[in-house]
Amino acid sequence: MxxxxxxxxxxxxxxxxxxxxxxxxxxxxxxxxxxxxxxxxxxxxxxxxxxxxxxxxxFPARVSAGEGWLACRRPLRTRRVRTDVLVSVRCLDGVSRRLLLRDAFGDRVEIDPQVLVNNPDLWFRLAEDARRSAAAGTLTCGTTALRRIGERIDRETALSVFRASGLE
The missing domain is CATH 1.20.5 (Single alpha-helices involved in coiled-coils or other helix-helix interfaces)
Known part of the structure; x- marks a missing residue:
């Protein structure tokens, strides 16, 4: 693999x-x-x-992900969360929308959901690990937030395909 x-x-x-x-x-x-x-x-x-x-x-956060983890690097600090043992995923509304991920070890990462919309490969990595967390029983809160982001990504992807094919 x-x-x-x-x-x-x-x-x-x-x-x-x-x-x-x-x-x-x-x-x-x-x-x-x-x-x-x-x-x-x-x-x-x-x-x-x-x-x-x-x-x-x-200054934009530098988001990266691999199997079982997601990191968000800012100028002064890097935060990392284990996505294979997520406990909660929450969508925070305010001046700007944020997605708050928490893992079983108490670590947390806040990212802009637009990063996931713009990068379907990052979304796929996060969604796959979140499914693994849900199957293991650690993800107790956040499946609705993840579903909404997934729907938004699907909608944006479909619109991109329509635009590229001239069917918008």
Whole structure:
């Protein structure tokens, strides 16, 4: 059996977008201050710091998965969960939707469900391990959340096929 690691293939694109947004903010702030004649070293430092904070807020998590695990790497920390012994899967609503995975060892990972929609191979890996957890009896909460994500992925995949074939 092949044991390969799967990655979010859109991560680099998302990283580029966060760099672009931060750079555009910095450029606009410098341009406005330069145009009004108020650009100083202290204001320039403040604008660079503000752009850096925006970059860190927008920095995308690097999601990867293998057989029995899923990891989410951020700038300061990497979280990893054992997907073959999941205890719960919850969909958190708020400003942005998050999927919270917890395993039997107390580890937890929060990811954007859109990562799974954009990467069907990551979804397949997670769904297969979640089925294994449910069969073993460890997954006590979350089958509904997983089913909804699966339906969303199926819908997006069907729309992509229709678009590619010109049937939309």
């Amino acid at each position: 092949e044991h390969r690691v799967l990655y979010d293939h859109r991560w680099a694109e998302d990283l580029y977008s966060s760099v672009r947004c931060s750079g555009m903010l910095l450029g606009m702030l410098f341009l406005i201050d330069w145009g009004t004649g108020r650009l100083t070293w202290s204001r320039g430092t403040l604008w660079v710091t503000l752009a850096l904070v925006l970059f860190l807020v927008l």
